[in-house]
Amino acid sequence: MIDRLMGILKLLARIEITIALALMAGALAIWNAESGGGNGIWIVAPLSGLVVNLCAALVSNRTLSAQPALFAFHVGLAGLAIAVAVDALTSFTGHVEVTENSLFDPNMVVGVARPFHNSRLERIRFRQKSFEIKYAPGMSRRDTRSLIEIPEGNSWREIEIGDDTPLVFSPYRLYTSFNKGFAPIVTYVDAQGASYTGAVHLPSYPLNEDRQGNVWIPPGSDEPLTLWLPLEEPLYNVDAEWRFSLPENPSLVVIEQGLRRELRPGESIQLAEGGVLRFESLETWMGYTVTANPYVSLIVATALASLASLLWHISKKLLAPLGAQASSTSRGESGYV
Amino acid sequence: MFEETVLLWIAAGGYVLAALMALAGFKRPALTHIALWILGSALLIHAISIGMRWGRLEHGPYVNLHEILSSNVWSLNAIAFVGATVSALLRRALGSVLGVLQVLTLWLLVTPVTDSALPVTYNTPWLPVHITLGKIFLGLTVIAVGLSIAVLLRRFAKARLQYLPDTDIVEEAAYRLILVAVLFESLMLVAGAAWARDAWGRYWAWDPLETWAFATWMSVIAYIHWRSVRKPRPEHSAIAIIGVFVLAFLTFFGIPFLSAAPHKGAI
Numbered sequence: 001m002i003d004r005l006m007g008i009l010k011l012l013a014r015i016e017i018t019i020a021l022a023l024m025a026g027a028l029a030i031w032n033a034e035s036g037g038g039n040g041i042w043i044v045a046p047l048s049g050l051v052v053n054l055c056a057a058l059v060s061n062r063t064l065s066a067q068p069a070l071f072a073f074h075v076g077l078a079g080l081a082i083a084v085a086v087d088a089l090t091s092f093t094g095h096v097e098v099t100e101n102s103l104f105d106p107n108m109v110v111g112v113a114r115p116f117h118n119s120r121l122e123r124i125r126f127r128q129k130s131f132e133i134k135y136a137p138g139m140s141r142r143d144t145r146s147l148i149e150i151p152e153g154n155s156w157r158e159i160e161i162g163d164d165t166p167l168v169f170s171p172y173r174l175y176t177s178f179n180k181g182f183a184p185i186v187t188y189v190d191a192q193g194a195s196y197t198g199a200v201h202l203p204s205y206p207l208n209e210d211r212q213g214n215v216w217i218p219p220g221s222d223e224p225l226t227l228w229l230p231l232e233e234p235l236y237n238v239d240a241e242w243r244f245s246l247p248e249n250p251s252l253v254v255i256e257q258g259l260r261r262e263l264r265p266g267e268s269i270q271l272a273e274g275g276v277l278r279f280e281s282l283e284t285w286m287g288y289t290v291t292a293n294p295y296v297s298l299i300v301a302t303a304l305a306s307l308a309s310l311l312w313h314i315s316k317k318l319l320a321p322l323g324a325q326a327s328s329t330s331r332g333e334s335g336y337v
Numbered sequence: 338m339f340e341e342t343v344l345l346w347i348a349a350g351g352y353v354l355a356a357l358m359a360l361a362g363f364k365r366p367a368l369t370h371i372a373l374w375i376l377g378s379a380l381l382i383h384a385i386s387i388g389m390r391w392g393r394l395e396h397g398p399y400v401n402l403h404e405i406l407s408s409n410v411w412s413l414n415a416i417a418f419v420g421a422t423v424s425a426l427l428r429r430a431l432g433s434v435l436g437v438l439q440v441l442t443l444w445l446l447v448t449p450v451t452d453s454a455l456p457v458t459y460n461t462p463w464l465p466v467h468i469t470l471g472k473i474f475l476g477l478t479v480i481a482v483g484l485s486i487a488v489l490l491r492r493f494a495k496a497r498l499q500y501l502p503d504t505d506i507v508e509e510a511a512y513r514l515i516l517v518a519v520l521f522e523s524l525m526l527v528a529g530a531a532w533a534r535d536a537w538g539r540y541w542a543w544d545p546l547e548t549w550a551f552a553t554w555m556s557v558i559a560y561i562h563w564r565s566v567r568k569p570r571p572e573h574s575a576i577a578i579i580g581v582f583v584l585a586f587l588t589f590f591g592i593p594f595l596s597a598a599p600h601k602g603a604i
Contacts, residue, residue: 015562022555029543093539136454143457163457164536173538291538299540303527310523314516322426322513323506 006060013057021049041114047085054078069313076306083298089116092172092292098128099183099199100283109290117292124169124290126150129158131286133180133244135236139206144176146286171294179287180244181205181212182229184252184279188218191274200227201285205244209234213253223273228253229282230262250282338393342450344386345407351379352414352442356435363432363497369421372431376418383411396455399468404453406445409472409589413438416476417483426510427480429501433490434483444590463532470525475589477518482582484511485575492572508571511578512564519557526550549588556581 025046032043054074058064064071094111098104106121113119131146144163149156159167166173183199190196200216213228230253236242252263254277261269263279271277293299355376362369387398387407398404417434420427427434484507491498501507529550530540541547560577563569569577 015566019559026548026551026555030548032543140454141457142454164461166538175538289538293534293540296534296540303530307520307523307527310520314520317516318513322510323503 009056009060012053013060014053017053018050021046021053025050041088044085044088047081047088051078051081051085054081067313069309069316072309073306073313076302076309079302080299080306083295083302086295087293087299089114090118090294092117092119092290094290095177095179095287096174096290097179097181097201097285097287099185099201099285100128100130102199103127111290118294121172121290124167124172124174126167127156128286131176131180131244131284135242135244137239137241139236139238139242141178146176167288171292173291174288175291177287177289178207179204181208181285181287182246182250183283183285184227184229185281185283186216186227186252187278187280189276189278190218190220194220197280199283199285202227202229204287206234206236218271218275218277221271221273221275223256223271225271225277226255228255244284246282246284252279252282254279338390338450338452341386341389341393344382344389345450346446348379348383348386349410349442349446351375351382352410352435353439355379356432356439359435360432362429363500366429366500369428369431372435373418373421373428376414376435380411380415380418383407383414387411394452394455396453396459397465397468399464400453400455400459401451403445403448403450405590406441406448408468409475410438410441410445412472413441413476413479416473417480420480426502426507427484430480430484430487430507433486434480437479437482437486458536461532461535463528463535467525467528467532470521470528471589474518474521474525475585477514477521478578478582478585481511481514481518481578484508484514485578488571488575504571508574512561512574515557515560515578515581519554519561522550522554522557526554546588546592549584549592553581553585553588556584 025043028043028046055078058071058074058078064074092111092113094109094113096104096109098108104124104126106124109121127149129147129149131144133144134142136142146161147158148161148167149158150167151157161167161174162176164175166175168174181204182202184202185197185199187195187197196219200214202212202214205212209231212231213226215224215226217224229247230251231247235245235247250265254261254263254269256272259272263269263277265279265281268276268278355372358368358372358375362372390404391397398408414435417427417431417438421431421434422428487498487501488504488508488511491501491504529547533542533547534540560581563577564574
């Protein structure tokens with residue numbers, strides 16, 4: 001019975017299986033990256049196979065079990081594969097746009113939550129203040145500095161985040177992204193007198209400088225409005241330094257049922273279905289990427305444990321005099337060194 | 338900028354001369370000592386050139402192709418220099434190691450010298466750690482390749498390589514260098530993941546450079562397993578080491594300039 005079990009384990013531990021599973025994991029990982037990151041869960045299957053393969057080798061391979069450092073290294077690798085699989089099942093990746101002088105709204109986060117991700121986005125609380133994005137000549141994006149306010153006791157504290165200085169609300173990390181743009185603030189008063197004020201985010205600028213418009217349906221209405229920010233010329237000079245900034249004297253073009261009307265800040269128009277639309281002001285919005293890897297510390301711990309074991313194993317090998325190995329093991333003989 | 342370039346060309350000349358001397362050292366070992374002196378001087382001049390550029394641009398040499406080639410030519414020659422200084426075996430094989438490195442020297446000299454701006458996410462303490470570990474990995478691999486070439490050349494020019502130890506010992510030395518190299522490559526991957534987590538909020542995203550770096554790591558691990566279990570002939574082991582180096586070379590000097598992902602050398 002034990003012999004039969006060992007036979008099965010030796011079969012499961014074959015290096016050919018390791019190579020096939022590693023190639024499968026790599027191919028799935030690349031497919032996931034190419035398809036925008038929504039298919040990462042499938043990598044759990046080959047990783048689980050690799051863990052089984054490695055555990056079978058740890059039990060059935062006497063050469064491995066006879067060398068504590070090498071054994072520990074392979075245990076560490078199995079642990080690392082488990083940790084990566086756990087991460088693939090529990091992580092979160094998304095993005096969000098936050099209007100200047102507005103509170104972060106967790107409902108506006110768009111992303112991919114893994115099956116066992118315990119969403120705690122409501123933990124994130126901050127208010128977007130101003131931000132600064134510098135460009136070097138040639139429209140090469142340089143530093144991004146975003147001022148935000150985070151709650152502290154009964155008040156708010158101002159902090160600065162940026163390119164590699166994230167806002168951390170464990171397990172979430174928010175990084176400023178290359179996305180940012182303009183946001184007309186509009187107030188809509190419906191026929192019954194109810195008033196709604198909000199921001200309509202226009203596409204990222206300057207990436208979409210020729211498409212600074214968006215379609216918006218007022219609350220309770222079924223008539224879409226097209227809002228445009230007319231920009232006669234680029235706000236930047238390609239050959240000079242530039243900072244992302246609002247256009248001077250902005251206006252808002254509202255197109256309703258083919259009728260085009262232009263508003264200055266503070267101006268209103270009567271809409272066909274009875275409501276009133278007022279253009280309050282032009283603000284900006286800042287884009288953030290939102291990531292969460294709740295078990296990343298497990299990955300770090302297993303990776304460091306594996307490396308320490310590898311160092312231990314290699315140092316033992318290096319201490320042996322050069323040439324001793326060549327004379328002690330004949331070619332074709334099986335054995336780890 | 339003119340002074341930097343002049344110093345770079347003087348250093349490159351020194352590297353080529355040192356390689357020629359070291360190759361001649363296969364027959365007359367005394368020439369290897371002269372090669373080491375020339376190599377040391379070239380490294381010093383090259384370091385001044387890199388330092389001047391670093392001071393002028395206010396960032397290290399790791400953004401555009403010229404900088405990456407220049408810093409790698411320096412670091413790989415420096416590792417070869419240190420190895421040959423402390424080990425008699427590596428000193429005897431210096432000719433084949435420096436011979437390999439001249440490919441990079443020539444590539445550096447035909448690459449346009451242009452200024453670069455440091456991408457914002459490169460401003461992290463993890464980056465120099467990541468890069469240094471990568472350079473040590475590549476340096477150890479280059480020396481292993483030099484030894485492997487010596488193993489292969491022995492079949493055709495045994496008399497010229499008479500001062501080298503037994504072929505089995507040279508091959509085992511190359512294997513040991515790869516063992517140490519895989520440790521540094523593993524550390525490089527971990528430091529890179531820490532940098533990526535700091536800079537972009539993800540530790541691994543399978544961008545082209547990460548994918549090829551992982552493939553390189555897998556190839557080194559596969560070689561170590563194969564060499565340990567099968568005990569191949571020294572010539573076969575030497576060819577496998579050269580194969581690993583080719584993959585590592587493509588990862589270091591090819592992929593960063595072909596990909597459009599954030600993790601690329603030229604932004």
